[in-house]
Amino acid sequence: xxxxxxxxxxxxxxxxxxxxxxxxxxxxxxxxxxxxxxxxxxxxxxxxxxxxxxxxxxxxxxxxxxxxxxxxxxxxxxxxxxxxxxxxxxxxxxxxxxxxxxxxxxxxxxxxxxxxxxxxxxxxxxxxxxxxxxxxxxxxxxxxxxxxxxxxxxxxxxxxxxxxxxxxxxxxxxxxxxxxxxxxxxxxxxxxxxx
Numbered sequence: 001x002x003x004x005x006x007x008x009x010x011x012x013x014x015x016x017x018x019x020x021x022x023x024x025x026x027x028x029x030x031x032x033x034x035x036x037x038x039x040x041x042x043x044x045x046x047x048x049x050x051x052x053x054x055x056x057x058x059x060x061x062x063x064x065x066x067x068x069x070x071x072x073x074x075x076x077x078x079x080x081x082x083x084x085x086x087x088x089x090x091x092x093x094x095x096x097x098x099x100x101x102x103x104x105x106x107x108x109x110x111x112x113x114x115x116x117x118x119x120x121x122x123x124x125x126x127x128x129x130x131x132x133x134x135x136x137x138x139x140x141x142x143x144x145x146x147x148x149x150x151x152x153x154x155x156x157x158x159x160x161x162x163x164x165x166x167x168x169x170x171x172x173x174x175x176x177x178x179x180x181x182x183x184x185x186x187x188x189x190x191x192x193x194x195x
Contacts, residue, residue, distance in 0.1 A: 008056045008077075014038070015160050019112040020153045029056040030077065038159065041104035041111055045097035052077050115159025123161040131170065137161035 002009045011028035013021070017038050023031040033039060035047040054074030060067040065080070072079040086092065093101075123137035135142075138149035139157030149157050165171045175181075 006057075006059070006062055015158055016153065017108060017112060019109050020116070020156055020158060024051070024053045024055075026152060029053050035101045035104075038112065038115070039104050039108060040101050041107060042100065045100040047093045047097050047101055050081070112156075112159065116156040119159045119161050120157055123157075126163055131165065133164040133166050135161060135163050 008029040009027055010030045010032065011023045011026070012033075013023050013028075013031045014034040014037050016023075017033070018031075019038075030053070031049075031051040033049040033051075035049050036043070036045065039049070040047070052075075056077070058066045058070055058076045060070055066076050069076040069079040069083070119137060120139050123135050123140055126132055127135040127140060127142065137143060137157055138145040138153070139155075140146065143149070163174075165174055
């Protein structure tokens with residue numbers, strides 16, 4: 001439907017990952033991932049991944065910023081990124097971060113299976129509990145996304161769910177009582193100067 005207006009379909013695949021769904025098969029033209037999340041798996045590096053399907057037809061008239069790159073055909077968007085955006089802004093993954101992400105990829109399939117199983121178990125058990133207003137997870141029968149998640153994620157719902165606890169005070173009380181989750185605070189070390 002978006003292609004009727006000659007617009008590319010961009011899909012953020014960070015939380016689903018390619019282990020659950022194939023974005024290009026679903027019609028996405030460009031897929032973005034924050035590799036720092038599930039792909040990395042260890043929270044030890046920052047990075048991102050961009051995948052261009054090569055299917056979108058960029059035109060000089062509609063996308064003048066790509067006028068010089070249309071000659072590259074299905075690689076027009078990537079050529080623009082490499083020869084302009086990445087070069088000018090210096091967006092380049094360090095070798096160590098790339099290595100950490102590659103290590104994470106080795107176990108992504110297995111980890112996503114476990115993430116999905118754990119999230120589904122928790123969501124099902126939290127739904128209907130006293131003090132919980134709502135649980136949002138795509139595989140719950142109460143979810144408006146139940147059918148589509150079963151189809152597109154191959155009967156998995158991902159590793160993320162949310163809960164509503166009526167009030168902000170209840171939410172903070174809940175967070176403060178968690179035993180296996182850790183609240184991370186970003187702070188500067190007093191004996192180090194940050195640049």
